[in-house]
Amino acid sequence: MKCALVTGGSRGIGSAICQKLAADSSYHILINYQSNLEAAEETLQKVIDNGATGELLKFDVGNADEVKTVLGQWQEANPEAIVEVIVNNAGITRDGLFMWMSQEDWSQVINTSLNGFYNVTSFFIQKLLRNKYGRIINMVSVSGVKGTPGQTNYSAAKGAVVAATKALAQEVAKRNITVNAVAPGFIKTDMTGDLDEKELVKMVPANRFGEAEEVADLVSFLASKKAGYITGEIININGGIYS
Ligand SMILES: NC(=O)c1ccc[n+]([C@@H]2O[C@H](COP(=O)([O-])OP(=O)(O)OC[C@H]3O[C@@H](n4cnc5c(N)ncnc54)[C@H](OP(=O)(O)O)[C@@H]3O)[C@@H](O)[C@H]2O)c1
Secondary structure (H helix, E strand, O other): OEEEEEOOOOOHHHHHHHHHHHHHOOOEEEEEEOOOHHHHHHHHHHHHHOOOOEEEEEOOOOOHHHHHHHHHHHHHHOOOOEEEEEEEOOOOOOOOOHHHOOHHHHHHHHHHHHHHHHHHHHHHHHHHHHHOOEEEEEEOOHHHHHOOOOOHHHHHHHHHHHHHHHHHHHHHHHHOEEEEEEEEOOEOOHHHOOOOHHHHHHHOOOOOOEOHHHHHHHHHHHOOHHHOOOOOOEEEEOOOOOO
């Protein structure tokens, strides 16, 4: 059984990625989520509706012990299963000006995006190397590429994943493993639900927020065999804000 794991797959961009991979590939979809079981179940149903199989895996990507335990138990129960695609998508924001930013808001954002990338990817990396094939796709952000005021924590977390993407890509390229990052601008999800879309859209040359499905299409391509010669790239998908 060949599998694709999507962290933060219950809602938003992650959910769209699960559905797109279900439609475009023959992977068994592993849908990770943290707390929203109802949304995760909805995503699983849509994966099935798209003709694929899948299952839910509940863990906090930022909790190293939990990641090891849950993934370890899953791998033990499915010894033949090979995870070929890892989409490190789980992420949170805790926005605020740096001068007022609490240690907790700093740490939580770094822990979810950056340590989440480490915890999940390191569990699988030796298996991918032995298998001599893999696709690792990291969800970063325009904030991690250009920096966004009010998001010093988030920009730092995503910027660190940008650098990790470039470094790891060079380590594993010989074994047919690609490592890329996708950097969205404003995408319509719960994360951007409270933003003033009318005002912010003025910054976007395309004059609209993006759809989660548009990001999922890009991820699905990077996860496919067709994208084998693209690695170490940070691909912007932001309606022209920045590149
Ligand atoms: N929306 C945008 O405009 C935008 C722009 C640039 C980058 N991004 C990035 O794209 C990714 C997805 O964003 P989104 O807009 O789809 O966010 P979202 O709608 O807030 O969904 C977040 C997803 O991540 C999961 N999650 C959060 N913390 C987690 C943790 N510690 N462990 C496991 N899962 C966790 C949530 O699970 P539960 O359902 O269980 O809570 C949910 O499935 C993030 O990395 C975000 O930084 C988003």
